[in-house]
Amino acid sequence: MPKPKSPFTRRSFLKTTLAAAAGAASLPITSHAFRRPTAKYIRYNVTSEGGQKAIKSYNIAIEQMLKLPPTHPHNWFRNAFVHLMDCPHGNWWFYVWHRGFLGYFEETIRNLSGDSTFAFPYWDWTTLPEIPAGMFDGVLTPTAAPYAHYTRTLDVFTAFIQPPMMAYWDTLSPAQRNQLNIRGYTDFKKMWNEVTGNGDPSNQAFAITAKARYLTRENPKLDEDTYQNCKPSTILSGLSPTDFYNETVSLSFTSKKTESHNSMPERGAFSMLEGLPHNIVHNYIGGVTNIDPGPYGNMTNNLSPVDPLFFLHHSNMDRLWDVWTRKQQSRGLPILPPEPDLDTLKKEPFLFFVNGKAKFVGDSTAGEYLSMERFDYEYEPGGFPNTLLQTRSARQKRGQVQVKGTVSGNKATLSLPSASIKEHLATSAAAASLVAEVTVPNPGLSSPTREFHVLVGAPADVTEADPKSPYYAGTVAFFGNMSHAHGSSADTTFAVPLPTAPQAFKGLAAATTSVNIRIVPAYGRRQTPAVLKAAIVRAV
């Protein structure tokens, strides 16, 4: 399988880093300036052929790690304790620490599986809102029988892992102990309290084998609330900040700057991507909302790497950091903070990593993991979003499409370039390139109909449609107290992506295609006729 090309090189990375340090944001960057031949390792989408091959190797390595004695740094559970003792959340080291954790662990899997090409596949929950099927096979679920030998009860787990962990604790350096103090683990017992929950089942990081993962092969899907945090619109918003760090968290790609990566995020701030999709995917897989008040499955707590899914989830988070980085580069924007923040970010010590040869890495700093070149990997293209990184010229070309419709009653008719429709249909629903701006008069406070479905290309006899319909584009709604405040006569314009089902578009062989857009009262409420004031379709 040929390797895709990466858009940036070590030289370009350093160049952009320096630009960021200097506060520059207008380098004459082209997409070609950042290309390099290949990285050594490719992280594939788990649904792809390469991803499926990778999880087979992953399974082999986990079998080996489960069999290793608990004194061995590569023992499966020992690896999870690296996360429990050192992981940052809610601060600006979140991405870079997890890159180091995954990078070294990837080396371990490579060594133990015998697959010299292994790299972690990523689980893109935006396009696949369910646990990938293969992740229920073999030991790729923590509920599998081989785990029970170690996790069938808390007592069994304690007898197995606590003595070697206590012995390890006694070997820690003053610098490591200082970091654990910041974390609140001033002695071994305080750390172990997190494993047991110290009487609070909701805070118990340990999970018995049978309940180690809430979702099952028969029930693998994320629920509606969880998926809301993973939707394209949320991901795009999370990628929109142009600063690596900004004190206003809405404008920051990363979470809050803290004194240490071990500082707990109390009174902190989570970036959109960490705070929404990252957190809720962890929690939902562990059973939050379904088995409250716990104890939850592994993914909900800091022993989450006991669930092999952890690494596919974090591979996707790391991929989104890469997407953001390349977006910044393609627009001539800095990818790291300026000095002196950059120095602060880079010099943070990460002291608990274990490398692929089962050696403690010892002194390392965050600056070593800011580039993917440290572990020489790149991501297979194709995960969401696949339109964000288009060249500027392609976006400008598409941006020229803007067609205003002829309106009558609740219907608008537009003549759209067929080429634009074909391009739109070629994208996923998550990345629709044609958007309708529909202007609807406010129906007034007394109207019982305040929500309308937008239909595209629907035959005349189709008067209702739900989201499953090929003609359904979206639902627009008015808020009562808003119209009260501003009068009931105001028109409101809503942006709705056109559907990506081919049934919505007929006659694409011609240069232009006639497309109708209608609004109808939602949910069968027909007391008020729908009225459309204007409709414009734009390419975005």
Place this chain on the structure above:
Amino acid sequence: MHTLLATLIFFALLVQTAGAPGRVVTLVLPRDLSADEGAAVEVKVGVIARGAQIKVETTAGKLLGVISPYGIRSGDEAGTYPIPVPAEAISNKRVSLRITLSYNRSKRTPTAQEVRSVQLKITPSRQ
């Protein structure tokens, strides 16, 4: 530009409503969004039970996001979370949101200690 955007912090009118659980918050932008801007609400969450979640939706029922704290030490505040607000949810510079706390299969209105503040901010465009 960013400094300017960062200073655009808006006020929230917090209203406790009868009937459906949840705190209704009406937020107002000082000006219309330009074509290259978006909006987000920043929700500051205090101490909530492990497993509790804060749901943010429009008063019309459109779910915007769910705050599900992870990695928070027991007894600590959960922190601040930005949630994107789609342009179509904003009309006449206003958006009305309903904020609920869900836990253990029940929903209720969060206390002022559990949801400490809500702010609406202008963000860069998604594109």
